[in-house]
Amino acid sequence: MRQDPVECVFQFLCSSNNNIKRIEKMVSVLESYGSHLGSAGGFEFYQFPSIERLASIAETELRQAGFGYRAKYVVGTAKALQGKPGGGEKWLSSLRQMELGAVIDALCTLPGVGPKVAACIALFSLDQHHAVPVDTHVWKIATRYLMPELGGMSLTPKLCNRVAEAFVAKYGKYAGWAQNVLFIGELSSQKVPSAVDGTAPHAGKAVKRKRVKKDLPISGGIEEK
DNA sequence: CGACAACCTTCTGA
């Protein structure tokens, strides 16, 4: 995707301990702080607001808009970015030249950004294709297929790293994207209670079928190009 | 370093 890093940071800031529908709603609230670009196809388009604009928002305003405890993260991260050498925008894109570990560490200095969100930002906007965000779903996948001996344990930061390493060992330099495919398959929105044959859903018809889970849907490394 | 509660709010599954 190579998303714009500023957008990416604030979008994933909204994602912690949250569900997709609400995340989308919150992101659209953030967008509304940017300048209106126009409308097309029934959608309104906005320039994503600048770091300066985001830093100027009152935390209470975001709370009122339904951000919950993430309101202070948005304002806090905007302000923290302003304080980075050369400004937040430049600082973020400079991370593209760094090692993954250093990128994660740097991003984790922002309030509300932990290892998982940092990995998402690194993968989706900072060219770190081997960044593997380990969340509750990926943890389930890992303990089911890759590291069954870890089943039942709680997901500690150290174990996060082991899971990420296991994904890289299996899928190679694009492990982050493999993770993304597996992650989406794990979402409850992609599943249904009955069904059994693993047939792909009909295009256009909202027929959902549950994938039969026997082995990892993706086997072997991802080919280069 | 690991475990654990707290945190806002909405949606889901039983």
Added chain:
DNA sequence: ATCAGAAGGTTGT
């Protein structure tokens, strides 16, 4: 209809 638990975690103790 209702309600505990989960939801693309992070932070402080």
